[in-house]
Amino acid sequence: MIAAVPPINGSDLQDTNEAGRQYLQSFLDGQPLLAALITVCRLRLPERLADSPATADELASWCTSTLNAPDLNAEYLERILRVAHAYGWVQCDQDLAYSLTEAGTLLVPDAPNSMVPAVITRSFELWRQAAASMYDTVVTGTPVALDDCPTLYDWLDRQPPTVRDTFDAFMASRSSLIAPAIADLDLSGKRSLIDLGGGKGILLATLLRKHPNLLGFLVERGRVAQAARDYLAQDPDLAGRHQVLERDLFRDGIPPRFKPVYVLSSVLHNLGDDQAVTLLERIAKTMRDTGDAELWVAECVRPERPEPHPSMPLDLLMLTLTYGGKERTVEELARLLHYAGLSLLDVRPLPAGQSLLIARI
Known part of the structure; x- marks a missing residue:
């Protein structure tokens, strides 16, 4: 005699689906979070915070001057800082001054084992194209992003010195x-x-x-x-x-x-x-x-x-x-x-x- 299958409780199924949804959503969230991390490094915020804590207004003023970015949007910057705070790259005290966390110190360019070259390398056009063309790479059997370049290193040889130097620094950090x-x-x-x-x-x-x-x-x-x-x-x-x-x-x-x-x-x-x-x-x-x-x-x-x-x-x-x-x-x-x-x-x-x-x- 076959045992009866117990009925599935709707709320249990909903809980299971919600856990799975949140799990998969964490991968979808990775793209904008990586973009925020790249932006934090390109704005050189960790470099400034390595000197002393600073408020969002002080950071906006520093970025405007240092990066020669007169149109920098202070509200947008504060939203980036909010994400950096939420995910533990910076911390914020009761006076609303930001400072680096232990993880955040790895985003200072001259810090031991700095991860800045790794982060900036992910902003290269080739890396973005590689991710976007993964499907095409799988169905064609060839790395579409490389286009007519025989290797990644041939692509690097065609890039400006700043790109080559950043990649070399990234490889050096791995070593x-x-x-x-x-x-x-x-x-x-x-x-x-x-x-x-x-x-x-x-x-x-x-x-x-x-x-x-x-x-x-x-x-x-x-x-x-x-x-x-x-x-x-x-x-x-x-x-x-x-x-x-x-x-x-x-x-x-x-x-x-x-x-x-x-x-x-x-x-x-x-x-x-x-x-x-x-x-x-x-x-x-x-x-x-x-x-x-x-x-x-x-x-x-x-x-x-x-x-x-x-x-x-x-x-x-x-x-x-x-x-x-x-x-x-x-x-x-x-x-x-x-x-x-x-x-x-x-x-x-x-x-x-x-x-x-x-x-x-």
Whole structure:
């Protein structure tokens, strides 16, 4: 005999639907909230509040003068501040003076681990187009937002210096989050560190400072290579211990060095599987010829089971801003290493949802 199904209470169903509605609404609210966060940074409000608390009127006056914005709307500004207060970027005292919260201090441009470059990067036209064209990317199988640009980096090369500098600062901030943890690892048996696609050199510089026995080499292209030279030259303690090599990782050879550790940080996720294996094969060949070499791969590793994780939104960015790039699981990365003739030895957790994979021939 089949048991009777209890009737569904209308109010229970309504409660369930309301919870689901609020949950989905939180995603819809993300777009205007991100726009408010970008506006807060572009108005430089955290920069002003880092000096001292200020009322809405004082902030409006400061913005009008500093940004040369005579038509700034004080009421609109106050509404932005209301949102910033509601979501914990600023706080407001009984005198209606605003000040920064702990989270808000990360919106000051020169603060340690500042998130301003990350926020402003999200305002770039390409990022907005990438989000808007995600449907078209899925149904056509190509990143529509890139248009005729072979890669994101080719798009950057066509942009004004302010855009390129902001993106470089964003990538440098990502390196700053993981560099200390990587520098804490044992490198006593190694003599050289080769950072492949190492940006302006944040990771390389951090490791060289922690390990005075190492010589450092950074491989980059064009303008980024020059930015790395300029950055590394600022530290007199690194003089004579580093060299920037202007090379293309696919067209030019991987430089052989004595007892080396090769580093790929946030490189593989830009590449489809075939391209990633090709690059890893080139590295493996040099490692095989050199001997006593290791490869360290830092990536935002996707969990084996779907769950909220920093790799999830990052994977969507790779979907819309690269040709085949993706965030991968440990198993998927191990498979790429295997195809290239490399063996995964260890996986170490890093901050910000990233992991370090250590491989040898």
